[in-house]
Amino acid sequence: MFGKYILYIIGIISIIWIGYVGMDIIDKENQFSPTTLFGEKDGEILIINRLSENPFQKTGFETTPENKKIINALTPWLGKDDLIIISKKQSHIFIDNKENWTKEAILKLFKNAKLPIQFNQFKSFSSNKYNGKYAQSILYLSTKSVVKSKNKFEWSIHDSKASANNVKFNNNQFSITDIYIKGDDKIEYISLTSNISKGKQIEDEQLFSIALPNSISNYHFYEKSFYASLDSRFKKSPLNEWIENGFIEFNYNNNKVIISDYIDGQNPILVLNDLIQNQNESDKEEEGEFKNIQLTKNFPSNIQEGFFIKLMDDFVVISESKNTCEQVVADYRLGNTLALKKERLNYFYSDLPQKVSERYIEKDIKYSKTRFKNKIFETHLKAKEVDANNPSEKSSISMQVGLDIEDFIVLNGKGNIIILTKNGELLAYKNGQKSWHKEIKGYPFGEIREVEINDRKNYIVTTSKEIHLFNKDGVEENGFPIQLQTNATNEATYFNNKGTNCLAIANEKNELIIYNFKGKIISNIKSGLTLIKKPIDIWTSKKIMFIGAKDEYNYAMFNLVKKKEYRRFAIPTNTYSISQENELVQFAMESNDLVKIDQKGNKSIVKSFPGGKILKTSFELENPLIVIQAGNEVIYMNAQSEIYTRQLIDFGQLDNVSISENYGAVYLSVIDGIGNNIYLYNNNERINKKAFDGKHIVKTSFYNSKTLVTTIVDEFIVQYTMN
Numbered sequence: 001m002f003g004k005y006i007l008y009i010i011g012i013i014s015i016i017w018i019g020y021v022g023m024d025i026i027d028k029e030n031q032f033s034p035t036t037l038f039g040e041k042d043g044e045i046l047i048i049n050r051l052s053e054n055p056f057q058k059t060g061f062e063t064t065p066e067n068k069k070i071i072n073a074l075t076p077w078l079g080k081d082d083l084i085i086i087s088k089k090q091s092h093i094f095i096d097n098k099e100n101w102t103k104e105a106i107l108k109l110f111k112n113a114k115l116p117i118q119f120n121q122f123k124s125f126s127s128n129k130y131n132g133k134y135a136q137s138i139l140y141l142s143t144k145s146v147v148k149s150k151n152k153f154e155w156s157i158h159d160s161k162a163s164a165n166n167v168k169f170n171n172n173q174f175s176i177t178d179i180y181i182k183g184d185d186k187i188e189y190i191s192l193t194s195n196i197s198k199g200k201q202i203e204d205e206q207l208f209s210i211a212l213p214n215s216i217s218n219y220h221f222y223e224k225s226f227y228a229s230l231d232s233r234f235k236k237s238p239l240n241e242w243i244e245n246g247f248i249e250f251n252y253n254n255n256k257v258i259i260s261d262y263i264d265g266q267n268p269i270l271v272l273n274d275l276i277q278n279q280n281e282s283d284k285e286e287e288g289e290f291k292n293i294q295l296t297k298n299f300p301s302n303i304q305e306g307f308f309i310k311l312m313d314d315f316v317v318i319s320e321s322k323n324t325c326e327q328v329v330a331d332y333r334l335g336n337t338l339a340l341k342k343e344r345l346n347y348f349y350s351d352l353p354q355k356v357s358e359r360y361i362e363k364d365i366k367y368s369k370t371r372f373k374n375k376i377f378e379t380h381l382k383a384k385e386v387d388a389n390n391p392s393e394k395s396s397i398s399m400q401v402g403l404d405i406e407d408f409i410v411l412n413g414k415g416n417i418i419i420l421t422k423n424g425e426l427l428a429y430k431n432g433q434k435s436w437h438k439e440i441k442g443y444p445f446g447e448i449r450e451v452e453i454n455d456r457k458n459y460i461v462t463t464s465k466e467i468h469l470f471n472k473d474g475v476e477e478n479g480f481p482i483q484l485q486t487n488a489t490n491e492a493t494y495f496n497n498k499g500t501n502c503l504a505i506a507n508e509k510n511e512l513i514i515y516n517f518k519g520k521i522i523s524n525i526k527s528g529l530t531l532i533k534k535p536i537d538i539w540t541s542k543k544i545m546f547i548g549a550k551d552e553y554n555y556a557m558f559n560l561v562k563k564k565e566y567r568r569f570a571i572p573t574n575t576y577s578i579s580q581e582n583e584l585v586q587f588a589m590e591s592n593d594l595v596k597i598d599q600k601g602n603k604s605i606v607k608s609f610p611g612g613k614i615l616k617t618s619f620e621l622e623n624p625l626i627v628i629q630a631g632n633e634v635i636y637m638n639a640q641s642e643i644y645t646r647q648l649i650d651f652g653q654l655d656n657v658s659i660s661e662n663y664g665a666v667y668l669s670v671i672d673g674i675g676n677n678i679y680l681y682n683n684n685e686r687i688n689k690k691a692f693d694g695k696h697i698v699k700t701s702f703y704n705s706k707t708l709v710t711t712i713v714d715e716f717i718v719q720y721t722m723n
Contacts, residue, residue, distance in 0.1 A: 032138040034085055034094055039149025040169040042087040047165040052080035053181045055164035066091040066129055066143060073113040091129070092142035101134040159190075177378070186351070189378035199226035199371030201355035208248050209339040209349070211259055211315045213331040216338075218362035219348050220249040226357035226371055231297045238275050239295040242268045242316070249299075255324040258299060260316045268309065268316050286311045289322070323433055330398030330716045334693060352379050396692075397432045399717040408717055409448040409459065410701045410710050411472055417710065417717055418472070420448050424463055428474060429717070436474040440481070441465040446491030446535065449619075453477075453501060460503070462491040467503055467515070482519040486511070489531060495538040497545065497560070504547060506532035512549055512558070525558050528565075539579040541599065548584060548599075550575060555586070557599065569601030576617045578624040580639035587626045587637075589613055594628065596641055606641045620659050620699075629654050634668065647681050660700040662707075669698045669709060678711055680722070692720045 038045050046061040055061075056071060063071070063086050071086065071093065078084070078095065085094035097105075103119065110117040110127060117132075119125040125132045130141045151172060159165065162178035166189075180188040204221040212219075223246045228235045239247070239260065247260035262268055272290050291306030300307045300320050308322040312329050319325045331337060338345045348361055358369040366381040397414070403421040410417055415432030424444055427437040442463030449460040458477060461468040465488075466481040486507040493504045501517045510532060514523035529551040537548040538560070545560040552573055557566040572588035572595065579585075586597040587606075594606040594614075612630035625644055628635040634657055636644040645659070647668045655673030659666065668681040677691035678698050694711030701708045707722040 032094075032133070032135055032140055035152050037092065037094060037140065037148065038085060038087060038167075039151055040172070041147050041149045042090050042169065044088040044166060044168045046086045046088075047167065048082075048084040048086070048163075049160055049165070050080065050163055051075060051078060051082050051084060053163040055179060055181055056084075056086070058181055058187060059164060059166070059179055061086065061088070061166070063088055064091045067093060070113075070115070070128075070130065070141065073115055074109065077109050077112040090143075090146045092140070092146045095139040095141075097137045097139065100136045101139055106132070106134065106139070162190075177376075185382040187380040189376070189380065191376035191378070198229050199223055199357040199376075201357060201370050201372065202245050203354050204246065204248070204356060204359055205345070205349040205354065207245055207261065208259065208315075209345055210337055211312065211332055212248065212250070212338045213252060213328055214336050214338050214341040214344045215331075216250045216252060218250050219359065220362075221356070221359040222246055222249075223357040226369075227296075233294055233297045237295045238268070238271045238293065242266045242271050252319070252324050252328060253321070255319050255321040256299065256301075257324060257328055258295070258316075258318040259312075259328070260318075261314060262316055267311075269311065272309070287325075326400035326402075327398060327432075330400045330718075333716060334396070334398055334713055334718060336396065336398070351381055353377075396718055396720045398713075399429045399432060399434070399719075401427065401715050401717060403715060405696070405712050405715070405717070406444050407447045407697065408699075408710070408712075409450060410699050410708070410719075412701075412703065414703055414706075414708060414721070415719060416472075417719070418448060418459060419717060420444055420461055426461060426468070426470075426474065428472070432719075438474055440468060442487070445488060449491070449494065451494045460492055460494060462488060462505065464488050467492045467505065469517070477517065479518045482515055484513075485521075490533055491535055493536045493538055504536040504538055506536060506549060512536060512547055514547075514560075523560065523563060525563050527556050527558075528568075529554060529556055534577070537577050537579060537584055539582070539584050541582045541584070546584070546599075548577070550577070550586075555597075555601070567599075567601065569597075571597060574614065576614055576626055578617055578626060578639050580623055583639065585639045587614060606637075609635075615654070615657060618659060621661060625659070627657060627659075629657075634670065647684060649679070649681075650686075651675070655695065656697050658697075658699050660702070662702045667700050667707070669700045671695065671698050671711070678709060678720075680707070680709060688722060692718075694718065 046056065048055050067086055079097060081098060083096040107117065115127050117125055117127045123134050129143045132139065132141050159178040163181040164179040166177040166179060168175050175191060177189045177191040182188060200223050202223045224243045228240060234240050242262040244261050244263045247258055249256065249258055269288050272288065272293065275293060287310040289306060289308050292303050294303055305320065307318055307320050308325045310317045310325045310329055312332055317325050317328050338348060352359060352366065352368040353370055355370060356368040357371045360367050364382060368379050370377045399417065401419055401421065403423060403425060406420045406422045408417050408419040416430055418428045420426055424440045424442055426440055428435050440461065440463055442465030445462045451458055451460060458469050458471055465484055469477045469480040486509055488505050488507055490506050495502055495504065503515045505513050507513060510527050510529050512525040512527050513521055516522050527549050529549055531551055532549045534550055539546055546557050546566060547560045548555060548557045550571060553570060554568060555571045556568045558564060559566050571586060572590050575586045575588040577584060577586045584599045588595055589612055592610045592612065593608050594612065595603050596606050597603050609628060609630035612628055615627040615629055618625045618627050618636065623638060625636045625638055628637060632649050633646055634649060635646045636659055638644055645666050645668065649670055651672045653673035655671040657668065657670045659668055665682055669678060671678050671694055676693060676695050678694040679686050679691055680688045680700065692709055692711065693713050696712050698709065698711045709720040709722065711718055
């Protein structure tokens with residue numbers, strides 16, 4: 001009888017145990033099912049498949065402060081293969097331990113994490129704001145504020161072999177992105193569903209690297225149809241109408257720039273003109289300014305202020321700053337592009353896939369997205385430090401003039417230039433940005449001359465019709481410009497006559513005209529010469545102030561005070577004057593000899609220079625010098641026929657040469673007229689290993705322990721910086 005009761009008791013216990021185990025399984029499959037616990041109320045969830053790869057920190061997933069605190073405390077004590085699910089918006093966490101949880105195991109976990117814990121009833125406990133429940137291998141933590149979603153979603157399509165999965169809920173739908181962590185510096189994402197319905201794969205490196213300045217530090221490429229899925233405004237904009245493949249956004253000189261390609265035969269300027277029904281005929285189909293047009297949801301930032309656009313061969317450059325557009329075009333014309341600088345090219349394009357629908361690089365962020373067969377493939381990298389170019393420390397800056405350049409003068413500092421164009425325009429740049437511009441009458445003669453008047457630097461420019469005297473800000477001095485009664489034939493010469501500032505010039509009547517600074521003619525001397533092209537000479541000798549001029553064959557001297565001819569003598573063709581120590585001397589080449597002519601007309605041979613020629617008179621230093629080329633040698637000589645400096649060059653076609661001094665060191669800059677290369681020499685040694693591009697004029701200056709080499713490239717002024 002007693003044995004019978006024992007069997008009954010065992011049977012009851014077995015039924016209770018079976019019921020308990022069954023309920024535990026049901027709890028795990030229903031109450032603790034992730035598809036039941038998480039949904040739309042969470043916004044997003046992160047499923048961590050392998051805690052060992054640290055996806056919570058590496059993916060930058062955002063969650064609630066409560067979740068972040070408890071996750072940081074628990075994860076060091078969880079198994080490396082534990083599965084964890086974290087909500088973005090709600091404070092609840094799901095942990096699958098792979099092994100069954102026990103009360104002892106949970107106590108140990110929370111003790112190691114230094115978190116308080118109090119068991120309440122069957123398989124439940126509390127810790128700070130969280131309530132905890134567990135069944136078999138599942139541990140679920142939640143706060144009272146958690147609201148369960150009504151809809152149940154199945155995630156059977158996510159890849160459990162991924163490091164993690166990001167699930168996003170929206171409008172009764174969900175999308176899953178599988179995350180693959182490839183070491184410390186690389187993460188790959190594959191979105192299995194997406195609301196981006198279109199997108200192609202483009203090799204943006206081949207398409208755009210030749211057009212982008214090599215100094216940029218950020219980069220954002222979009223393929224056309226891919227971006228249209230993201231921006232409804234773009235779909236209706238003229239930018240979408242002309243683009244063939246895609247566009248790049250980047251910052252340049254603190255201004256946003258867009259560069260796009262365009263469909264062959266589809267002129268973007270005409271597309272924009274048609275949009276605003278511009279009735280004004282324009283002779284410029286390569287550039288324009290447009291207002292009240294939105295190109296993308298973010299550009300322009302103010303449609304009333306609009307944007308500027310320039311065509312650049314097969315590309316379109318757009319910015320809210322006209323000067324920025326010009327600078328980008330200048331870099332393109334000069335070859336300062338990513339395609340020609342390997343290290344910069346690798347920074348933007350290596351490691352990430354070649355064909356992409358989107359590519360983004362900025363500071364420590366680097367990623368690409370590629371749409372393929374209704375999936376979005378993403379690759380994220382930890383960007384390494386950018387290898388160049390703080391814009392203020394770029395190796396060169398370019399200033400687009402847009403016109404043929406006659407001359408320029410370099411002011412103190414970087415990017416500070418005054419420019420004279422061949423068609424008679426003056427413009428200036430300050431810190432590389434255009435600061436002022438003015439049109440002048442007539443065609444220009446000679447160079448921009450710097451003169452110091454009343455301890456202030458001023459600049460003289462002569463045209464056939466006017467003489468201008470202005471300061472660095474372009475402001476004319478009182479009495480200027482002087483309107484010439486008869487067209488000039490040479491550039492004005494400044495001199496001071498007993499405290500009176502004067503300018504001397506020759507005109508088409510071959511008269512020597514002296515003006516004071518009020519524009520009044522104070523002397524008019526008939527020279528008896530023909531076509532005086534070279535500047536007039538003014539000097540004092542034996543207390544007499546002389547004025548002298550030359551045509552192709554004769555030189556005439558006049559007593560300036562008495563306005564009478566003092567002496568006249570024959571000179572060789574192409575004679576150059578310099579005055580020094582109360583004496584005027586002239587130099588010319590006859591056969592292979594350099595000859596010197598004094599102010600009495602006496603001629604003497606200085607030295608034989610086979611094949612030699614005089615290049616110019618140099619006024620770049622305090623005392624004027626004659627510049628001679630003899631074979632592969634450049635010689636600077638003073639009025640006493642003493643050689644100031646000489647330099648061997650390794651090419652023969654010399655286009656231009658200039659000289660400068662810095663703390664006693666003499667620098668010679670020369671242009672190879674065949675290769676259009678600039679070389680800088682000091683103490684008979686070339687100091688720039690790589691030649692600079694340049695034509696026609698080169699000038700060297702110094703600023704903040706740096707050497708600045710300024711020249712012309714097409715319609716640009718370019719200033720290179722050397723340490």
